Amino acid sequence: MLIALPLTLMPLLDALIAKKMTPVIVGGYVRDTLLHVYSKDIDIEVYGTNNIETLKTVLNTFGTVHEVGRSFGVLKMRIDELSLDISLPRTESKIAPGHKGFRVNTAQQLDFSAAARRRDFTINAIGYNTVTDTLLDPYGGQDDLKNGLLREVDANTFVEDPLRLYRAMQFAARFNLHISDSLHRLCRTIVASGELQTLPKERIFEEFRKLLLNADKPSEGIRLLKAFGALRYFDELDAMASQTCRSQKNLFDHTLLTLDTMASMRRGDATKDLVAMLAILCHKMPHEGKTFLHRLTQHPALIDAVSTLVRYNRYPQRMYDAQSGSAEILKLSVNVCIADLLPVAEAIARKCHRHTDHYRFEAGIWLAEKAQALHVFYHPPKPLLQGRDLIAQGLQPSKSFKTLLNDAYNAQLRQEFTCKSEAIAWLQTYIKR
Secondary structure (H helix, E strand, O other): OOOOOOHHHHHHHHHHHHOOOEEEEEOHHHHHHHOOOOOOEEEEEEEOOOOHHHHHHHHHHHOOOEEEEOOOOEEEEEEOOEEEEEEOOEEEEEOOOOOOOEEEEEOOOOOHHHHHOOOOEHHHOOEEEOOOOEEEOOOOHHHHHHOOEEOEOOHHHHOOOOHHHHHHHHHHHHOOOEEOHHHHHHHHHHHHHOHHHHOOHHHHHHHHHHHHHHOOOOHHHHHHHHHHOHHHHOHHHHHHOOOEOOOOOEHHHHHHHHHHHHHOOOOOOHHHHHHHHHHHHHOOOHHHHHHHHHHHOOOHHHHHHHHHHHHHOOHHHHHHHHOOOHHHHHHHHHHOOHHHHHHHHHHHHHHHOOOOOOOOOHHHHHHHHHHHHOOOOOOOOOOOOOHHHHHHOOOOOOOHHHHHHHHHHHHHHOOOOOOHHHHHHHHHHHHHO
């Protein structure tokens, strides 16, 4: 077998073949396999039928099938850990502005070459025929992979989908590919057309997410945006190119070097890694990067998490320099998760000492030890006094409880008491005031 397929997928493929259909593995799974990259996402184009209901009947015996676009003929399902997109071969034609302005046509007689012409890059236009055990590569994607080249399939249709500019950005960085001259010109054409403004922010954010989570050097993707002229849509990034930081380094270059440092420190938790990467990207921006983040996403929790790390990124070094006491560390833990803050602070410090052999972030080591000793490395301290403690002292529940409990918690953070018995004694004194 030319392309290794998961054993759990084989019964489904055999069932389709038994119905005289030809399943062809397409797109990212083939590309990733050729690059020796593991993937759980598999796209399958099924030739030999143009009846979506017939296809669904076969698939339903293997699990729940979700139809996400009847006009597209796309079905989604899961088998164990595999996420499958199963579709009929199709062509697309541009009929309106924007990312969704396409007419989709499916045809039973469509061959792979014609169906693959709608794809963006040659490396994504390689198929694997599971019946004949052959690779289908009408546009030279295998050679482009070997040569480290990112190249468009069809110059005439590439510019019809403006999202492809952002896909070029993240693919080039993720797979360490250089952009062909023709693709570079096409991306600049997309910028000049103004079509980037038609893209919904969540689609742009998804491409940034892939860049920040998967590229060893995400800086290369951001530099491509600059080369394409697309930074005009991100004022905060664009402004950095003409600014300097305290070390008199160009702010744009400083940020991107730090971003690559953070990428080398990713922990494998996609949610936390994304927040940390965005915090580095925003750490020199005004307003804690909030304006930039609002251009990318509508998720307030994400924006708040990123801006919080930006706000406190200097605290570990400042607190270490001042040898801050336990009370200051407790207060910090209320405002930000110290475990999440330290990698961001360390990445900034490491970038500044990247030429130092065996660099140790002493401030981070010190703060981590102190926070762990106080049991606030991951979470702020739990309040020692609660409403039931007030009632036990003879107080009647009222609106004043909130003020009293807030005062108690602040006193706890100041370490006026450190255990329950001391807290009760503090409360009794407070009540007598």
